[in-house]
Amino acid sequence: MRRAPLLPALIFAIIITQVPFLYTLYLSTLSWNALRPGDKPFVWFDNYITVLSDSRLRSALVNTVVLTAGAVIFSLILGLLFAVLLDRKFLGRGIVRTMLITPFLVMPIAAALLWKHALFNPTYGLINGLFGGSTDWVSSYPKAAVITTLVWQWTPFMMLILLAGLQSQSHEVLEAAKVDGANAWQIFTKMTLPHLRQYLELGALLGSIYLVNTFDAVFSITQGGPGTATTNLPYEIYLTMFRKFEYGEASAAGVIVVFLTIIVATFALRVISGLFKVEENR
Secondary structure, three states, X not given: OOOHHHHHHHHHHHHHXXXXXXXXXXXXXXXXXXXXXXXXXXXXXXXXXXHHXXXXXXXXXXXXXXXXXXXXXXXXXXXXXXXXXXOOOOOOHHHHHHHHHHHHHOOHHHHHHHHHHHHOOOOXXXXXXXXXXXXXXXXXXXXXXXXXXXXXXXXXXXXXXHHHHHHOOOHHHHHHHHHOOOOHHHHHHHHHHHHHHHHHHHHHHHHHHHHOOOOHHHHHHXXXXXXXXXXXXXXXXXXXXXXXXXHHHHHHHHHHHHHHHHHHHHHHHHHHHHHHHHHHHO
8 A cells, every 4th residue: 555656657657668668569560661551561570680680780780889888988987087086175176066067967969069060060160270170070080079979978977976986985994095005096996996896887887778879969960971880779770760761670670779778777777786785784
């Protein structure tokens, strides 16, 4: 009876999440092209076989891994550096912290357009304005352009997670290490980094869950190009759905992405559970 008040919320969550997913599963078993609206034969798992054997989708999968891994790794490194900075007391720390968090509050589509037009533009972009030249950064380095935008937006997220980890570290233990003669680098590599391992894992897993579904940056900055250089799975699903009008194939690809995300999310939940257990034992 104590759980009864939660029942309406549970029913609502099931309706808005599971019902559309089940319908997508159903669509993935149909050979449905919008150009042939009356022809929707049931083809079982043929769409999944097509998706997994399609060279464009295999290329999109590789691009997804590269973009996600690049953005996660660099944002973790920068997030760690900023977290170490903000863990120290200095004048104006509150202002600096607010400024560093700001990129994460910018809407993804706005961030992508900001970088595309204000920074990467070959004619009036800030980068060429500062360093000279007329390099078309988006055309010349498409993957780097997308990764840079994602790193700018997701570094604050990693920073907050790692800052929480740093602030949970025992100051008494650090002071004891200093008394024993350990220098700052030894304390950081031998004590702080091992303490942050679970927080680094959590940041990497949560970042991967979100970034594997990146669509805004790819669509706004490169539109998957040049060629298919930055076409990731979400953008390829968009092309399959709205350019090729293959609803069945697009649904099958979407289901595959969902299952891949569930696998990553399972590891993330285990890490979070481990963090809670550590906190309970303190």
